[in-house]
């Protein structure tokens with residue numbers, strides 16, 4: 094019999110937001126492939142049902158919830174059992190130059206990308222839903238955008254900067270319970286969100302950006318692999334850190 098490796102998620106229940114598409118969906122698949130059980134959260138029930146059908150009802154389930162409203166978060170808290178890990182991959186993006194930004198759109202992006210992450214973790218902590226003193230792990234999907242200053246990205250970049258900064262405070266507060274908190278900061282990953290960004294840019298601008306990635310754009314699987322590492326006991330001495338995944342885009346400069 095093969096021995097369980099520290100990278101295995103066997104015996105771990107993982108809550109994944111953003112489970113209906115892109116990075117979150119791939120993390121759900123990887124959790125099950127790594128031996129764990131997954132509870133996926135999103136609004137599109139048809140996609141969540143398809144995920145459960147593909148992964149099997151014994152290892153996958155879903156909660157249909159809108160994270161941008163308190164009732165959505167309350168529903169998640171009411172329905173989840175004690176979990177061993179959580180990935181916050183839900184997120185939206187909007188492009189706008191500073192001078193056109195209004196309160197409504199600022200609140201819309203901050204709501205899903207930041208406020209709901211904080212409020213969900215607050216409730217999970219208050220209701221003791223994450224197993225304590227058992228190497229539990231929280232993984233927040235931030236973005237490499239928060240390390241740089243791309244024009245017109247303020248709405249998104251600000252929300253991810255808030256997420257990454259908050260992750261260190263949360264990591265510090267939860268460390269006494271051996272609950273770890275780390276972020277992943279990806280560059281461009283080929284998902285629906287990336288296509289939405291590309292649609293807002295000229296084909297020349299997209300091509301120029303693509304060429305600046307020495308290893309090309311990332312795939313959702315690339316991010317899922319890093320998430321599995323951070324959820325597993327293989328990273329049990331790692332907390333308060335950010336893992337940049339960008340195919341060499343921002344460090345390997347000519």
Ligand SMILES: NC(=O)c1ccc[n+]([C@@H]2O[C@H](COP(=O)([O-])OP(=O)(O)OC[C@H]3O[C@@H](n4cnc5c(N)ncnc54)[C@H](OP(=O)(O)O)[C@@H]3O)[C@@H](O)[C@H]2O)c1
Pocket residue numbers: 110111112113114115116117134135136137138158159160161181182183184185205234235236237278279280281282283284285286287
């Ligand atoms: N793709 C990239 O290049 C890239 C790069 C860096 C970081 N990221 C980050 O990675 C995460 C996943 O992005 P992705 O590219 O996989 O995007 P995606 O394919 O558009 O997926 C976004 C997910 O967020 C969920 N979501 C959005 N609003 C929600 C709400 N109000 N309530 C509940 N769920 C909600 C969506 O589910 P429903 O619509 O079904 O609710 C969907 O599952 C995001 O946080 C994003 O900022 C992406």
